Amino acid sequence: KGGMSVFKAQEWWATSCSEQGTEELGAGCMAVGNLDNDPQESTKIAVGTFNGILRVWKPSGREFKPQDLQLEQDLGAPILQLGVGIFSSHSVTDVQLAVLHPKRLCVYGLTSVAGEESAGGGFYQLSLLYKHNLARSAFNFCFGPFGRAQGKDYIAVQSLDGELTIIEQERVSFSKFLPNFLVPGPLAYAPHPLDAFITVNSEMHCDAFRYTVLSTSSAGELASDADKDKEGKRAKAEWSCNLGESAYGITVCRNTATLQGQGAFDIVVLGEHTVFWLDKQGGIKQQKRLDVIPTCISAYPIKEPLSTSSGPVHNVLVGTSTGSMLVYNEKMHLVWAAQLPSAPVHLDVC
Known part of the structure; x- marks a missing residue:
């Protein structure tokens, strides 16, 4: 049901993300991946705080060791969100780290510097x-x-007053104001054939905005302050679905095993009290009421035999305010619930 579970998650590795408990973090504060493009594809964990401190860990085994902390750097501004993708035009395979600050977006490359093995290896x-x-x-x-786009990732930044700015690697491409906007909501990208940005607005509607429509209507220009007050200059939604509640997060994944071919994905929206499964046309396929307040949502691919030519099937993770972690399988059924030491603000699977 999503309440207290008789099972407890077994802690394999843990460390503090705050020095002396003086730092705070929010949703999107963590990114997981092969940040330094190591040929061995080892996983690193990056965490950014509102104090502007970026830390990168490389867990070397069960339980934390001092050498697991590979980087600790003050970036000089609050860190709102981290992301790992192909953000540089100089490579179609190497990934970089995107860091969102209140007034700027920075893209960094992470490189490994060799060191003595006795000191942790670098x-x-x-x-x-x-x-x-x-x-x-x-x-x-x-x-x-x-x-x-092939071999590259672009970035869409949502502002506090509803402007969506598209950044195509080293170039700011265009921007557009979202309609029916009061406060910003969660934001996700749904790939081809939808090729759209998914968000939930102040009217508690889940909206989809196609990238090609936004690009064409903006004529490749940045929106002006005058456009903000003109409804005709705002973005037009491809579809809109009335959820009836605000949302905490959105994840786009193939959670339904029977989906095949192009567009084989679900849009999973974490509402204040409900998890919604939407199809790419914006229809609600299924919804589940939660008995507790959720905090975050994520998805991870599961192993064979459910993987097909349409890609892997994903399980969905939901964190709750009571410290529970709920796992939903490809049939949208709750298959596991475990108690965490505290309420999660971000979940990911290495």
Whole structure:
């Protein structure tokens, strides 16, 4: 039911993300991946705080060791969100780390610097590849191969006053104001054939905005302050679904095993009290009422035999305010619930 579970998650590795408990974190504060493009594809964990401190760990085994902390750097501004993707035009395979600050978006490369084996084997060096100053205060971002881009990821930044700015790697492409906007909501990207940004607005509607429509209507220009007050200049939704409640998060994944071919994905929205499964046309396929207040949502691919030519099937993770972690399988059934030491603000699977 999502309440207290008789099972407890077994802690394999843990460390503090705050020095002396003086730092705070929010949703989107963590990114997991092969941040330094190691040929062995080892996983690293990056966490950013509102104090502007970026830390990168490389767990070397069960339980924390001092050498697991590979990088600790003050970036000089609050860190709102982290993301790992192909954000540089110099490579179609190497990934970079995107860091969102209130007034700028920075993309960094992480490189490994060799060191003595007795001292932990080395550390990481952070190199700024490029940055974009933002005209309006940022709230969150999403990324993906917008417009069916090959070997690259673009970034869409949502501001506090409803402007969606598209950043195509080293270039700011265009921006557009979202309609029916009061406060920003969660933001996600749904790939081709939908090729759209998914968000939940102040009217408690889940809206989809196609990238190609936004690009064409903006004529490749940034929105002006005057456009903010003109309804005709705002973005037009491809579809809108009335959820009846606000949302905490959105994840786009293939949670339904029977989906095949292009567009084989579900749009899973975490509401205040309900988890919604939407199809790519914006229809509600299923919904589940939660007995507790949720805090975050994530998805992870499961192993064979459910993986097909349409890609892997994903399980969905939901964190709750009571410290529970709920796991939903490909049939949208709750298959596991475990108690965590505290309420999660972000979940991911290494």
